[in-house]
Amino acid sequence: MKAWIAILIFSLAVSAKPAEDLDYEEESDKEMDEENARVPVLLSKEQELFGKIGANVSLPCEVDDIGSYVRLWRRELPDGNAAGLFIGTVKNVRDSRFGLLSNGALTIEDLTPEDAGQYICSLSTRSPVKLVHNLVVLIPPKVSAVKSMIVVPKGEPVTLQCKATGAPQPDIIWKRHDEGKKMFDGQKIIAGESITISSVSREHSGSYECVATNSEGTDKARVSLEVQYKPEIEVERTSINSMEGYDAELTCTVHAEPKAAVTWTKDNEPVAIDADRIKVMKNGSKHVLSIKFVKSSDFGNYSCLAMNSIGETKTDIEVTGRPTMGMLKTSPFIDGVRVQYQIESHDSVDEVKIKYKPVKGTKWEERVAKADESDDAKVIHSGAIILENLNLGEMYEIRIQAKNKFGWSRESDAQKFVAENATAPPGGAQGVTAGTSTVVNSVSTLLLAYFLVCC
Ligand SMILES: *[C@@H]1O[C@H](CO)[C@@H](O)[C@H](O)[C@H]1NC(C)=O
Ligand SMILES: *[C@@H]1O[C@H](CO)[C@@H](O)[C@H](O)[C@H]1NC(C)=O
Ligand SMILES: *[C@@H]1O[C@H](CO)[C@@H](O)[C@H](O)[C@H]1NC(C)=O
Ligand SMILES: *[C@@H]1O[C@H](CO)[C@@H](O)[C@H](O)[C@H]1NC(C)=O
Numbered sequence: 001m002k003a004w005i006a007i008l009i010f011s012l013a014v015s016a017k018p019a020e021d022l023d024y025e026e027e028s029d030k031e032m033d034e035e036n037a038r039v040p041v042l043l044s045k046e047q048e049l050f051g052k053i054g055a056n057v058s059l060p061c062e063v064d065d066i067g068s069y070v071r072l073w074r075r076e077l078p079d080g081n082a083a084g085l086f087i088g089t090v091k092n093v094r095d096s097r098f099g100l101l102s103n104g105a106l107t108i109e110d111l112t113p114e115d116a117g118q119y120i121c122s123l124s125t126r127s128p129v130k131l132v133h134n135l136v137v138l139i140p141p142k143v144s145a146v147k148s149m150i151v152v153p154k155g156e157p158v159t160l161q162c163k164a165t166g167a168p169q170p171d172i173i174w175k176r177h178d179e180g181k182k183m184f185d186g187q188k189i190i191a192g193e194s195i196t197i198s199s200v201s202r203e204h205s206g207s208y209e210c211v212a213t214n215s216e217g218t219d220k221a222r223v224s225l226e227v228q229y230k231p232e233i234e235v236e237r238t239s240i241n242s243m244e245g246y247d248a249e250l251t252c253t254v255h256a257e258p259k260a261a262v263t264w265t266k267d268n269e270p271v272a273i274d275a276d277r278i279k280v281m282k283n284g285s286k287h288v289l290s291i292k293f294v295k296s297s298d299f300g301n302y303s304c305l306a307m308n309s310i311g312e313t314k315t316d317i318e319v320t321g322r323p324t325m326g327m328l329k330t331s332p333f334i335d336g337v338r339v340q341y342q343i344e345s346h347d348s349v350d351e352v353k354i355k356y357k358p359v360k361g362t363k364w365e366e367r368v369a370k371a372d373e374s375d376d377a378k379v380i381h382s383g384a385i386i387l388e389n390l391n392l393g394e395m396y397e398i399r400i401q402a403k404n405k406f407g408w409s410r411e412s413d414a415q416k417f418v419a420e421n422a423t424a425p426p427g428g429a430q431g432v433t434a435g436t437s438t439v440v441n442s443v444s445t446l447l448l449a450y451f452l453v454c455c
Contacts, residue, residue, distance in 0.1 A: 039125055040066050048134045051111045052216070059106040059133045061121030066104075069124045073106045076118040085119075111137050116167065141166035141219040143212035148222060152200055153310065154229035161194035162210035162221050170212035170219075177207035177222060200227045202255060230311030231256035233304060238317055239410065241324035241379070242294045243346030250289040250317045252304035260306040262287045267300050291319070321406030323349060323381075328400055328412065332420040336388035339398065343371055343381045347404040354385060356398040359416065371402065390419035 044060040051057040061071060073085040084092040086100050099107040108115055116137040122130035146161040164170040174190045176183060183190050184197055184204065197204055205227045211220050234253040242248040254260050264271040264280060271289065273280065278298075281288040291298050299321060305314045325344035330337050343349055349371040355364040371381035381402075390396065397414040 038065075038067070039127075039129065040064060040069055040123055042121075042123075042129060042131055044121075044131060046132055048136060050136045050138055051108075051115075052138045053111055053113065055111050056107065056109045057111060057135065058101065059108075059119050059121070059135070061104045061106065061131055063104065063123065066123070071104050072122050072124060073100070074120050074122075076120065078117070082120070108135075113137050113139055113167075136167055138216050139165070139167045140217035141170035141212035141214050143170070143172065143210060143219045143221045145210065145221045145223045146194075149224050149226075151226045151228060154201060154227050155199050157196065157198050158200050158204075158225065159194050159196045160208055160210075160223045160225065162212070162223070163193070164210075164212035164219070166212065166214050166216065166219075168214050170214040172210050172212050174208060174210050177209045181206060200225075202227050202229050202232075202257065205257060226257060228257045228310055229255075231260040231306035231308055231313040233306055233313050233315040235304075235315050235317060237324070238315075239324040240317060240319050241322065241344050241346055242291075242298075242319055243321055244294055244296055246294055246346055248291045248294050248298070248319050250291075250302055250304070250319070252287045252306070252315060252317075253285050254287055254304075254306045255285055256306060256308045256310075258308050258310075260308040262304060262306045264289045265303045265305060268303075271302065294319070296321075321347060321404070323402035323404055323409035326400035326402060326409065326412035328398060328415050330398070330415070330417040332422040333386050334422045336386045337390055337396075337417060337419055338384060338386050340384045341369070341382065341400050343400075343402040343409070344379055345381060345402065345404045345409075346379055347406065349381045349402050349404050351403040352383060353401045353403075354387075354398060355401075356387060356396050358391070359395045359397050392419050392421055394419050 040063045043062040043064055047060075049057055049059060061073070063071065070088040072087055074082045075085060077083055085098055085106065086092060089100060091098070091100070097109045099109070101107060104121070106119060106121070116135055119133045119135055120130055121133075122128060141164050143162050143164040146163060150158060150160065152158045160174065162172055162174075164172055171191065172193050174183065174192070174195050175188060182188060183195075195208075205225055208223045208225060209220055210223065211218055232255045234255075236251055236253075240248050240250060250264075252262065254262055262282070271278065271280075277292045279290045279292075281290060287304060289302065289304070299319055302317045302319060303314050304317065305312060323343045323345035325342065327342035329340045331340075332338075339354060341352065341354070343352065352369040352371050353366060354369050355366045357364045367385060367387065369383055369385040371383045395416055395418050397416050399414050400412045402409045
């Protein structure tokens with residue numbers, strides 16, 4: 001800075017005197033000046049000025065009375081050096097966009113991003129009188145993803161990051177690009193340059209968007225996250241009841257990334273596909289093995305096997321002639337508990353076994369029940385039984401099993417209930433009707449009321 005002023009002074013002195021004399025002469029002249037003349041006062045205040053790209057700005061530097069002093073304009077360069085712009089009215093920069101007004105203001109036309117920074121107006125007084133303006137060139141945001149395609153195995157941590165430029169510094173928010181999907185914490189957006197998921201699950205897969213915004217506008221970038229995992233299989237039914245001449249449909253819903261190859265086996269051998277009768281179908285993640293006109297040789301244990309580069313998963317589905325589905329519902333009854341059930345069987349149901357015990361007990365009580373066989377063609381068989389002599393208030397568990405000509409079904413999972421005596425509800429008669437046989441035969445009511453306890 002000192003050196004720069006010396007150069008300025010040198011260039012000001014239009015003199016033929018040798019350089020070594022100059023400093024001394026100037027110094028002593030100035031000392032004399034300052035003793036005699038008053039020091040000028042700056043009227044303009046330091047400012048932060050904002051200008052858009054292409055705009056014209058004017059940086060003020062008004063002085064009450066400059067007298068014989070000289071006004072100097074310079075700017076701080078990013079490398080820490082200074083560049084002289086004007087010495088008095090003498091222009092010291094080539095750039096034609098820089099100009100000087102009669103009141104001493106520096107003007108810059110057609111702003112570019114490089115013009116941003118500090119501009120200093122000083123007076124050639126012995127003790128420095130100066131003014132520093134900060135010029136901010138407003139720039140719309142530009143944002144880009146640090147990595148726009150991320151592939152990560154399930155369970156690993158992952159960070160999505162975007163970088164934004166612009167002035168003022170843009171704010172960044174993140175959201176999912178997939179319609180309706182929420183961020184990990186259940187919110188719609190997360191603010192910040194990056195987001196980190198400590199352990200990714202398959203629900204995190206998808207397209208994300210980072211949006212950078214400042215006063216000048218917004219910009220967006222995409223990040224696509226692919227979470228890889230070994231196949232996961234969901235089955236609606238692990239046991240399917242069929243009968244010769246009827247159809248059977250085995251369904252596996254497979255989720256996998258990368259996409260899985262799905263194959264079907266029966267008793268550990270590949271299923272013999274037969275275009276007329278046995279087909280495999282696929283709809284999205286749903287894989288179906290369809291068997292038409294079932295033969296007895298079709299009964300057996302099938303598996304749906306899904307494989308991708310991460311691993312393989314297998315799920316078994318049984319096709320059997322035996323009854324497969326036991327549905328149970330319990331409700332308080334007068335001096336007992338009423339158990340309603342539904343069984344799936346193409347063939348007529350010969351026997352139904354219900355066993356129950358207090359959850360804390362060890363001895364099962366068994367009751368033989370009947371299925372309603374009024375309509376031979378139906379596949380769903382229903383019935384009801386009343387269990388008496390239960391300890392009121394005690395919790396029991398109950399299981400059901402049914403038999404047809406192919407044999408006994410698997411036992412259903414245990415279902416729990418608390419033994420309660422029926423109490424007439426405020427409504428009166430209605431509560432009593434619910435316990436009578438009229439409901440037992442109403443299949444549609446049962447279908448609504450029953451729930452799955454097995455398979
Ligand atoms: C900036 O000043 C120049 C010269 O006076 C003029 O031609 C130009 O239109 C001005 N630009 C803006 C954006 O005002
Ligand atoms: C595939 O499944 C969708 C919805 O689950 C359904 O709308 C569509 O009809 C199915 N396509 C075929 C060919 O079965
Ligand atoms: C399927 O496998 C189970 C045991 O895993 C076996 O009890 C059952 O009999 C098999 N079913 C058929 C139809 O082979
Ligand atoms: C159960 O309720 C019925 C009528 O609601 C009543 O007659 C019977 O005494 C009650 N039984 C017990 C054990 O409380």
